[in-house]
Structure formats: structure tokens, C-alpha cells
Amino acid sequence: MARVIVIGAGLAGLASAVRLAKLGHQVTICERDERLGGVLGRIQADGFSWDAGAASTTLPAALRDLFRKSGRPIESLIQLEPVTEPRRHMFGDGSVLDLPIADRGEQFQAWTDLAGERAAQQWTALVDGYSETWQVLRKTSLEPPLKDKLPLGAVRTLKPWQSLERVAQRQLDDERARAVLRHFAAQGGSDAKLTPGYVGVWSYLERTFGRWTIDGGFGTLADALAQRASERKVDVRTGAEVVAVTTSDGSVTGVRLADGTELAGEIVVSDIDPRELYGQLVDDPAAKKVRKKVQSTHQAQAAYVVHLGLRQPVPSLPFETVLHGTPTVVVRTGGQAPAGHRAWSVLVHGYPTDDVLDLLVARGLHIRDKVVSRQTSPSWWAGVAWEGYRTARRRAANVSPVKGLYCVGAGAHPGSGVPATTLGAAIVADAVGKA
DSSP states (O other), rough: OEEEEEEOOOOHHHHHHHHHHHHOEEEEEEESSSSSSSSSSSSEETEEEESSSSBSSOOHHHHHHHHEEEEEEEGGGEEEEEEOOOOOEETTTTEEEEEEESSSHHHHHHHHHHHHHHHHHHHHHHHHHHHHHHHHHHIIIIIOOSSSSOOOOHHHOOTTTHHHHHHHHHHOOOOHHHHHHHHHHHHHTOOOEEEEEEGGHHHHHHHHHOOOEEOOOTTHHHHHHHHHHHHHHHHEEEEEEEEEEEETTTTEEEEETTSSSSSSSSSEESSSSSHHIIIHHHHHGHHHHHHHHHOOOOOOOOOOOEEEEHHHHHHHHOEEEEESSSEEEEOOOOOOOTEEEEEEEEEEEEEEEEOOOHHHHTOOOGGGGGEEEEEEEEOOOOOBBOTTTTTTSSSSSSBBBBEEEEETTTTTTTOHHHHHHHHHHHHHHHHHHOO
């Protein structure tokens, strides 16, 4: 049995903690804030409740596997529910596309109705083509630690040198279809011109596995993981800021807290920005190369998020609406509201030069006089921005060259978002193994 210390209690940190505890290790979580979950939280005010961060996910199997590998199935604590409404895309020319999420035939029909059969065929062929991409990514990157060198066949399939923008220009004639594909870069805080084309695989994953939300909001996922941590006898310490990872001869020996407390451990799992980890917390010669690599990355641009409590009647929108333009604006409608009201979350991807309400009005959503509550989510760590395909190699690996040190979370392999951070925790649990 190893003594494990987890720095940070975001989704990846909690997922790592409960998995490792189930494997028989003695686990302590050190979280500098007073609450667990990171961006998996709630904003509550004036009788409204909104998800502070994630509100849905694809690849539900990743969450199901997390709960199964840490104890009882996920259904014993929370209920995953499919998003059955199409995602609405509103374009600058005034056209609107209601694109079904998980149905190939319905997607084809939606594109046909908007842009004609040729555009529908191009979109369908593009998404179909990502099937092989998914199999390669799953086997080489998402389930195992990132390999130092991918097989030649995998490289030929992924074509990492080809940007998402280039894929859009080559395979899609309709500018609106290109905008929909670019959104998979924008929602991660990156530029499609600098994002590898294989990132478009998320279009295939959504169509194949659907998109899922949680009854009561994603804040309940943090609650469920906190309960699972309690069941697994994880020692959870809030208000406990780690200021150093202590090492000896290239191996971790524990951590030191801001109050001077030192905790001994053979394994440390970090769920904080790797640039902070290697730049401020780890001072060991074994980390020299990875420190330089990680610090060459830049933070992805987090969405600016405003939560609105609205008095009805308001425009009827599906679970998610993308307002294409500069900046791209996304409206989520899944919040909780008092009778006669609606709860919207507005995410601005890009640099907002106008107030959120001005952006909504300019895009045709006239709700200014309906606002009865307005709240802002705090900024969160959004992971690493794509700056070409080599970014994947500069992102922190799950297994550090410092023995006993592991990295998970948005800044580590395989990236940001609920599925990726959950899969990263699984990679670390497999690498550590049973007690």
C-alpha cells in the first residue's frame, strides 16, 4: 500500500483519488479551496441555479467506468440523461440549423434542408471518416499513456500536421458547415488554424455516443465523487494549499503545505496547472527537461461566462445554442429556475468587446428587459491552447520523469473536458496499479 497525495480536487483529482483508494492505497486530497469539484460547481442566486462549468459530456462510458472502478455503478448516486434536443446553430446570415446530436440520418436531413444534398453528403462523409481517427486515438492516446512515437500507420490516419481549418476548407464547401466544425476548436479556447484536424473527432463521438447531462446539474457529479471519496476512506483536506512537492534523488517524498505541515507520500498526483507544478512546486533535477517543455505552452482562453435569470416569456431555445460570429457565443438553457422563469448560461468564446446582453441582442435574442438576476462565473483553468500539432508533446505527460509524480487534469494528457480528464485519471490509476 502506497501513501498517495492528490493535489487539487477538480474532476481529475477526485477521479484519481477514488480509483487509487479502491486499488488499496492510502489517499489524501489537499485542496486549497473550501469546496471540492473545481469547475464542477453551482452558481446559486435569487432562486436560480446554474452549472458553473461543464453542463454536459460525451463518452458517458468514461464516467460509468470511473464509478464502477471505484465502487458501485454511477446510477447508485446520480442519473445520466441523454440530451435529446438538437444543438441549434444560428449564423450571421440569419439562417438557423437545428443539428441532431446522435443520429446520422437526421443530421443528413438537417443539412439537406439548410444547404442542400451536397453539403449534407460532405458533412456526413467528414464525420464518417473520423471513425478510424477515433479508433487510433483511443488505442494510442486516450486509454494508454501517450507514446513517445506513434506507429507510422497511426500517423497516416491522424495527419497531425493538417489543421482543423484546413480540413474545413478542403472537405466542406458550405461556410456554415465550416463554422460548425471550427466550433470544436473554439469551445476548447483554441484557434482552428492551430488545432490539429483530428480534434474534429468530437463530431463523430457526439454522433456515435450522444451527449449527456446529469439530473440536477453537473454540480451533483462533484457531490457524488465527494461521497465516493468518503466511502473509500479518502482523507480530504480543504483549505490545504500545497506549496512544494518534496523529492529526494529524483523520487517524490511528499508535499509541504502553506502552513508548514509536511505530508509524507510515495506517490503524488497533481491536478493543478502543470506550469505551476513544475515551475513553482517541484525543484528536482529530474524535472528540468519537462519543466522547459511544459512552460513553453500557453493557456487556452477560458470562456467568459454570465448566468442570467430571466422572466418569461423568453425565446424558446434548446439545451445549447451556438451563435456563430466574432466572438462565438453559446447559450445553455439547462439551469434551474423558479416558476415562470428560465435560467440561461451565456458563454463567450473569444475576446468580448461588448456586454453579453448587447451580444445577444445583436444576434437576435432580445431578452434585455427579461433579466431579473445576473451572475458571473469565476475564471477557471482551461488547459493548454493548441499551437500546432506539436502541442500534444508539450502538454504534461501523465507519468512524470520524477519517480512517483503523476499529472492529471486539463493541462495534462489527454487534454481538457470531462471525458479527457476522466480518462487521464484512469491512465494514472493503471500506471500506479494495485497496492
